[in-house]
Amino acid sequence: MQHLQNAGHDVQVSDLYAMRWKAGFDADDSSAPPVGESWRATRDSQYAFANGTQSADIVGEQEKLLWADTVIFQFPLWWFSLPAIMKGWIDRVYAYGFAYGVGEHSETHWGDRYGEGTFAGKRAMLVVTAGGWAGTLRAARN
Numbered sequence: 001m002q003h004l005q006n007a008g009h010d011v012q013v014s015d016l017y018a019m020r021w022k023a024g025f026d027a028d029d030s031s032a033p034p035v036g037e038s039w040r041a042t043r044d045s046q047y048a049f050a051n052g053t054q055s056a057d058i059v060g061e062q063e064k065l066l067w068a069d070t071v072i073f074q075f076p077l078w079w080f081s082l083p084a085i086m087k088g089w090i091d092r093v094y095a096y097g098f099a100y101g102v103g104e105h106s107e108t109h110w111g112d113r114y115g116e117g118t119f120a121g122k123r124a125m126l127v128v129t130a131g132g133w134a135g136t137l138r139a140a141r142n
Helices: 002-006 041-051 056-067 084-093
Strands: 070-076 123-129
Touching: 056 084
Parallel strands: 070 123
Antiparallel strands: none
């Protein structure tokens, strides 16, 4: 971060563990009751986003994404995937209507995709760390 700041960039950090980020995506992410008989992730996150009933932690992270021109995701590789807390961040913050489900939906166009939607013009970078023996992390040779 210091290198980015020294180069004149403004930096905002989301340390999910320090924030005690809730990884589970559930009905508690909205102050509104479920739209139907039971809570359904896509439908209820869309309603919460559209009606301003998302929890404050989700709104704060969405505001950071809108503010940023570049987002750097830095996380360790755990069991061939990202940690559950990072997956939970994506599930909760990328609400329907905010990160997906936007744009025209017709027979010829199915929503705004890469470069068209909310994140048009933004860049993302992944910095993934991994541990283990060097041989297991090296590219396979024929």
